[in-house]
Amino acid sequence: MSIVQNRSPRRRWTGVVLVVLVLLAGSAVSVAAFVAVEAGEDRYAGQVMDRYADDMAETVIDRVARYGATLSDLAYAVGAQSGLRRDAFTRISAGLDATRLPGATAVGFVAPVATDQIAAAQRLWRARGATGLRLAPTSGTSSHEFVIYEKAFDDQQNMQGTDLAISPALTTVLSMARHSGTLAMSPGYQLLRDRWRSPEERQTSAVLAAPVYTGLGSTAPDEFEGWVVMGLRGQDYLAQTLLSQGDDAVEVTVTDVAGTVIASVSPGDRLPDASLARQQTVTVGQRRWQLAMWPTTRLLTTTDRGLSRLTLAAGAALSVMLAAMTGILAGSRNRALEHVDRATSELRDDITRRELVEARLLEREEQLQELAFHDPLTGLANRLLFYDRLTHALANHVRGNRTFAVLFIDLDGFKQVNDQRGHTAGDTVLRVVAARLRTGLRAGDTVARFGGDEFAIIIESLTGIADARPTAERVIGVVQEPIDIDGLPAKVSASVGIAVNHPGATADDIIREADAAMYTAKTGGKNQYAEAVSG
Known part of the structure; x- marks a missing residue:
């Protein structure tokens, strides 16, 4: 017991x-x-944020590039005019509006005028159709940049006759565009046309500027004529795009190098996890923008965050x-x-x-x-993969003293199909054209969608530019074949530019030469190809 x-x-x-x-x-x-x-949750959430960060950066770059391409096209069209008149500018800019360019305020033509030439310039532009134009110079400066013609997308004050020298941000972007000869983006500031808005309605904005040269595509020397400019209200321009790209789950702030906030969206409460914050720097119009991104509580619904607590x-x-x-x-x-x-x-x-x-x-x-290296609509290589393969081809062919060609292809008539029959029809055209471009290419060649309705092809192991001509002719032939959309045919054609590698050429040089040749083909009548003059 x-x-x-x-x-x-x-x-x-x-x-x-x-x-x-x-x-x-x-x-x-x-x-x-x-x-x-x-x-595991942190690792997955970090990968999701990395994807959002890359997608956000690519989306911002693509959006600015599309608006920049529109402005550059406008600059080419204006430069092609002999003595630009008001009615010609009206016709050229007729297709541009707030529906096509959300967030844009206006497009305008700006001319440089010295102080002692203001009266003569005013008479000249009035004679060209700008009736009632009154040039109002800014005091204290010997050079001026006057808005001559303008097409506004809103009901704000007409800026014709305004001297843009009044704004340091505008003089900066105009000088940058003129000296670089290409598209430029201004620092963030409040638009002159918004000075009469209430403080609650004002937004940090920016201006895109593209230089205008006369004589392009002709034997006449290129002469600087002025600029075409486009105002962009930052929040209207980027907010909806950032929300959509972030699936309404990511807080995003876009700032320029000075720290000025261009646009900001916050679809939910920010998660207090600094390890998930992401930053990306993008270059748009020769200017750097900083994208700062943070996850919000809405991200919890798209990931497995919270499973660890349940465990x-x-x-x-x-x-x-x-x-x-x-x-x-x-x-x-x-x-x-x-x-x-x-x-x-x-x-x-x-x-x-x-x-x-x-x-x-x-x-x-x-x-x-x-997804990072291919176009989601057509399945073709995207701009990034195309550039990588072009750089690789350049290195290989330089070592072997061989030749390759780059074909730049722009669809003529695509805008009419897209505008008249809708974006779904436009997407169908792009997919069909992409499939046709693949046909007949060798396994080592590359076909890519370069953006919008532009495509590019790399043809390797050639003996000379003559070997690229049959491909260009085949492209023109297959593109112009009718495309069936819901039982109705749609027709587009192709303007093709051909450029080949040559000693000392970089990938960017070859791209520019092919692009210039494509524009030569387009301005020369379309549905044809043109060869670049290398060197």
């Missing part, structure tokens, strides 16, 4: 010790599972349950072992599940990499 009594306390203490050990072991396992799952709660509950069962069944070693086996099996299942999650993450990462 005493022996039994002596053993009872020891058994009770043994049961207590077992319960404590089970609780400690369960807590350790729960914490380990929590840490592992939380690490910890489940682990704690399981630990308590096992401890209770251990205390009740302390005398039954076999049943205790069964519980241990069950717990071990659950842990193995948890490890298997985490391995499956990691496998899915790797698969998603490969998919994201595929």
Whole structure:
């Protein structure tokens, strides 16, 4: 009896010790599972934010590039005029409006005028159709930049006759565009036309400027004529795009190098996790913009964030349950072992599940990499992959003293199809043209969608530019074949520019030469090809 009594306390203490050990072991396992799952959550959330950051940067670059391409086309059209008149500018800019260019305020033609030439310039532009034009110079400067013609997209004050020298931001972007000979973006500032808006309505804005040269495409020397400019209200221009690209789950702020906020969106409360914040620097119109991105609480609905807490709660509950069962069944070693086996099996299942999650993450990462280098609409290589392959081709052909060609292709008539029959029809045209361009190319050649309705092809291992002509002729032939859209034919044609590598040429040089040749083909009548003059 005493022996039994002596053993009872020891058994009770043994049961207590077992319960404590089970609780400690369960807590350790729960914490380990929590840490592992939380690490997986953090890794996945970081990958999601990386994808959003890359997509945001690419979207901002693409949006500015599309507006810049429109402005550059306008500059070419204006420069092609002999003595630009008001009615000619009206016709050239007729297709531009706030629907096509959301966030844009106006487009205008700006002419440089010296102080002693203001009166003569005013008479000249009035004679060209700017009736009632009154040039209002800014005092204290010897050179002026006057708005001569303007097409406004809103009901704000008409800026014709305004001297843009009044604004340092505008003089900066005009000088940059003139000296570089290409598109330029101003620093962030408030538009002159918005000075009469209420403070609540004013936005930080920017201006795109493209230089205008006469004589382009002719034997006459190129002469600087002025600029075409486009005002952009930052929030109207970028906010909806940022929200859509971020799936309404990412807070984004776009600033210029001076720290001026161009646009900002915040679809939800910011998550207090600094490790998920992302920054991207993009160059638009020769100016750097900083994109700062933070996840919001809405990101929780698109990821597995919160699963780690559920794992910890489940682990704690399981630990308590096992401890209770251990205390009740302390005398039954076999049943205790069964519980241990069950717990071990659950842990193995948890490890298997985490391995499956990691496998899915790797698969998603490969998919994201595929998306980063291919156009989602046509499946062709995108601009980034095209540039990489062009650089690779340039290095290979320089070593082998061989020739390759770049074909730049612009679809003539695509805008009419897109405007008259809708974006769905336009997308169909782009997909069909992409499929036709692939046909007949060799395995080592590259065809890419360069943006909008522009495509590019790299043809390698040629003996000379003559070897590229059959491909250009085939492209022109297949593109102009009718495209069936809902039972009705749609027709487009192709203007093709051909450029080949030559000593000292860089990838950018070859791209510019092919692009210039394409514009030569387009201005020369379209549905034809033109060859670049290298060097």
